[in-house]
Amino acid sequence: MISDDIVDALLDQLNHEFQSANLYLAMSAYCSHTDFNGAAAWLRTQYEEEQLHALKIYDYLIDQDVHVVLGAMAAPATEFGSLLQVFQASLEHERAMTARLNELSDMALKHKDHATYNLLQWFVNEQVEEEATVSEIIAKLRLVKDDGYGLLMVDNELGTRTNVQI
Numbered sequence: 001m002i003s004d005d006i007v008d009a010l011l012d013q014l015n016h017e018f019q020s021a022n023l024y025l026a027m028s029a030y031c032s033h034t035d036f037n038g039a040a041a042w043l044r045t046q047y048e049e050e051q052l053h054a055l056k057i058y059d060y061l062i063d064q065d066v067h068v069v070l071g072a073m074a075a076p077a078t079e080f081g082s083l084l085q086v087f088q089a090s091l092e093h094e095r096a097m098t099a100r101l102n103e104l105s106d107m108a109l110k111h112k113d114h115a116t117y118n119l120l121q122w123f124v125n126e127q128v129e130e131e132a133t134v135s136e137i138i139a140k141l142r143l144v145k146d147d148g149y150g151l152l153m154v155d156n157e158l159g160t161r162t163n164v165q166i
C-alpha cells in the first residue's frame with residue numbers, strides 16, 4: 001500500500017515531467033523560429049521523451065490503484081537566447097529535476113517504500129545520462145562560439161537524433 005505522502009509527491013513529479021515536456025517543446029518551437037532545425041528536432045524528441053517519463057509515473061500510480069488527478073501547469077518560457085543558452089537552460093532544468101528525484105528517493109526510503117524507490121532509481125539513472133548528453137552539446141557549442149559554420153555543423157548533428165530512448 002502506497003502512502004498518501006508518496007502519492008502526492010509522485011503526482012507532483014508527474015506534473016513536473018509534463019512541464020518538462022512543455023519546456024522542451026517551447027525550446028523546439030524557439031529553435032524552429034530561429035532556423036536551427038536540427039536543434040528543434042532534437043528538442044522535439046526530448047519533448048516526447050519527457051512525456052514518456054510522465055507516463056511511466058502515471059502507469060506506476062495506476063498499478064498502485066491510485067486515482068491520478070492531473071494538476072495545472074505554468075506556461076513555459078518563450079525566448080531562450082543563443083543556441084548555447086538554450087542548452088544551458090536545459091542543463092539547469094535537468095539539474096533541478098535531478099535534485100527533485102534525489103529528494104523523492106530519500107522520501108521513499110524514509111517511508112520504507114521500496115517499490116517507489118525502485119521506480120525512482122530508474123529516473124535517477126536516466127538523469128545522469130541526460131545531464132551528460134546535454135553537457136556534451138554545451139561543450140561543442142562553447143567550442144564553436146559564434147562561428148556560423150560551426151553552429152551549422154552542431155545543428156546538423158543534433159538533427160540526426162531520431163528515436164526516443166527511455
Ligand SMILES: [Fe+2]
Binds near residue numbers: 017020050097
Ligand atoms: Fe524527465
Ligand SMILES: [Fe+2]
Binds near residue numbers: 020050
Ligand atoms: Fe529530462
